[in-house]
Amino acid sequence: MTATTAVSSGKARWPVPTGLGIAASCAFAFVVAPLIVVAGAALNAEAMFFPPRQLTLRWMMAALTEGSFVNGALISFVVAVVAAAFSTLFALPVALQLRKAPPAVARILTLSFMGPLLVPSIIFALALYSVMIYAFGVTNLSILMIGHVIITMPYPVRTITAVTEHLDPALEDAAGSVGASPWRTFVSVTLPLIKPGVIAGFLFAFITSWNDFSISVFLTPRELQPLPIKIYEYLLYQYRPIIAAVSTWSVIGSAIIVLIIDRLVGLNVFTGRRS
Amino acid sequence: MAEQFDIELSHCRKRYGAINVLDDVSLRVKSGEFITVLGPSGCGKTTTLRAIGGFITPDSGHISIRGRDVTHLPPYKRNIGVVFQNYALWPHMTVAEILGFGLRIRKLPREEIARRVDRALGMVQLTGLKDRYPRELSGGQQQRVAMARALAIDPEVIILDEPLSNLDRRLREELRIELKRLQRSLGVTMLFVTHDQEEALSMSDQVVVMQSGRIQQIADPRTVYERPANRFVAGFLGSANFMAGELVQNAQDGKAQVKLGNGAVVGAYAPSAKTAGEKVTVIVRPEWLVLERPGNQLAANQLEGTVGDVIYEGSAIRYGITLDHDPEAPIFLQERSNADVLNPGDKVRINVINAIIATD
Known part of the structure; x- marks a missing residue:
């Protein structure tokens, strides 16, 4: 041995x-x-x-104190949180309804929700820009958020459907049988069980919004530029390592989020549905 | 006052596309009864259960629970305990939380919830497992928790969808007895769906046999087994031999004499009136055939044949026998295994001690 x-x-x-x-x-x-x-x-x-x-490590430290970048990061953060929250919120009913649709219909609908991924983002951004200018006459932060909600929605739709596919409908029927209304069933049974997919979807949407350049470049108001635009504009005039340092911090942040997602997908196994 | 039933289905129909999953299903369950809905997969038994539970609505017909029409009520307004085939225990809750869920919805005081959770756990002999998660329980324990969850809400009736089918044979037989005992001691009305005829026969007060969305027979276990309403019921419950014959005289008061192919005349039960000379099929259970040692004279109710398959089953032994007069339709015969064992090729003589005339 x-x-x-x-x-x-x-x-x-x-x-x-x-x-x-x-x-x-x-x-x-x-x-x-x-x-x-x-x-x-x-x-x-x-x-x-x-x-x-x-x-x-001078530039790494400097990147954290340089006002313009910190400001851009803050704007990016707010936009990403709001956009990811809304796209997750919209994706939830979509994923839950797709589960009940006949398989053929569900497949087609799932594909159409992947639409924003298929259109070249610069073309999509241009189209969105013209629509927004036509509808509102200006661009502002909330219009940028709308754009981001659209491009980020495929992710939560995908991650939540991935989880709901494995959710046994009998678990919800059982809740109904002991007296839980559909809303109570959703809050107490469905949501806790699909939580990993919901959080993973939110984080994917967050990263996508955080890193987005092409939508932002069209819809960003002059005075409120998110970080990727800030980096781009800086590069047009200067070429110092601080820009790499800023990018490195951004990558580190995204990597942490990816690790969290991975951890969540792992957690999914521990919800004990498979025994 | 008209008698009130705990569960009453009247003329329920449900179609999925071209298929009638429920075809004019009517049934009544008295208070405290244990009723089993039995049939092969796709016969409509689970659909019947889901309609009672409120998970589907029949296209037409009515369902009432204790006299209250619930046809169009959602499940959460019905107060029916449901035990699901795969138990459907919420994986993110402990046993105590699972049992208490329905009680929390009913906004009972906390001590009352704790008391009722304990009582339900006691009923299924799971005291002490309150803080476990479903994944930490064995299959049998999960089944008991599912049962306790249905009991905890103090339902008007309990419906069970093949609750024992995921367990191994030993445990299944154990839980069968336990479940029946629990039902009797609580006096709770139960409707139990299964494809297992043994379960149906051993547990029920009434058995409902279904096929292709239709009820074929509703009767107590002995009647469905010994007096099956038709060929399907006879073939589905236990095994049955079918033999062609002809009525010797008019069938009266359920009694008939049937002449089989070799000229043997056997007494048979006739569910409906028939006239002499009519061609019939008789149903003969394997244990209604008794081996006879060869004698001089062939008796009136005897058949002759040759042993084919010999199947040893422990407590019993089954013989496949090719009849001399009809080799195309081999029959099965069952005997206790302590009798002398015959060998393939042995010539035998068989007494037919009971038979039923089959109707379609």
Whole structure:
């Protein structure tokens, strides 16, 4: 027994790379490289190079105090929270209703809710801009939020339908049988059970809104620019590592959110529906 | 005053597309009765249960519970306890929370809820598991929690959808007895849906046999088994041999004499009046056939044949027998296994001790 364990662990220590393993490693490096380059550039002392010539955390600290970026981040945060909240709120009834539709209809509707992902976002932004100017005559923060609600909705629709697909309708019937009204059933049974999908959808929507450039560039009022626009405008005139530092912070924030989503999808397994 | 029923369905119909899932279903359940709806899958038994529970509304017909018309009421206004096939226990709640959910909705005081949760747990012998989550319970325990949840709301009736079908055989038989005992001691009216004929026969006061959305027979277990209303009921409950024959004289008072293919004449029960000479099919249960050691004279009610399959079942032994006069239609015979075991190819003589004339 001990011998076999030793032999197999010996093998595991020096695995011969398989084709699949190599392919996966290359893909991983390909995806992660830009993040490393940006983070590396942020550690430069003077101009942006990669690899950095002289390491310093100066710009990383400066990025957190530079008023213009902090201001942009705040605007981005507010827009993203409001847009993600509304798109999640709208996605909820959509996902719950899709579950009750006949499968063929549900499939078509699910695809149409993916629509905003299929249209090139710059074209979509232009269209939205003309509609908004026609309807309201101005752009302001709430119009930007409307735009973001539209582009972010596919995510909560997707994550919530993914969870509701596995939700046994008998759980809701059971609540009805002991006297729970449909609303009470939703609050006490449905919502707690689909919560991981709802939160994951909200966070995906948040990240999408936070990082959005093409919608924002059309619908942003001059005096209230979200962070991606701030970064863009800064780059038009200057080229200092602080911009990489700002981006690095943004990436770190997004990464934390992705980790939370992953944790939630993991939590889903622990709700004990499969036994 | 007209007799009041705990559950009453009158002329319920439900169609899905071209299929009649409920085809003129009428049934009445008296207070304190244990009634089983039995049938193969797709026969409409679960639809019947879902209609009573309020999860679907029949296209036409009426459903009343204790005299109150509930046909168009949603489930939450019906006060019916439901036990689901897969238990449907809410995974995010503890046992105590699950049992107390319906009581919290009814806004009962906290001590009263605790008292009733304890009482319901006591009834299903699960005291001490209050703080467990469903995933921490065994299948049998989950089943009991589902039962306790239905009991806790003090319902007018309890309906159960194949509640034992996900358990292994041993546990199923145990819970069957326990459930029946509980029902009798509480005097609660139960409607139990199953495809398991053994469950239906052993637990029920009344058995409703359904097929293709129609009720085929409603009777006590002995009657459905010994006096099946038609071929379907005879074939679905237990096993049945079908033999062709002819009436020797007019059937009267349920009694008839039928001449089988080899000329043997057997006494049979006739559910309806028939005239002499009419061609009939008789139903003979395997245990209504008794092996006879070969003698000199062939008696009036005897058949002759050859043993084919020999199936040993522990407490009983079944023989597949090819009849001399009709080799196309082999029959089954059942005997206690302590008798001498025959071998394939053995010649046998069979006494037909009981038969029923089949109607369609």
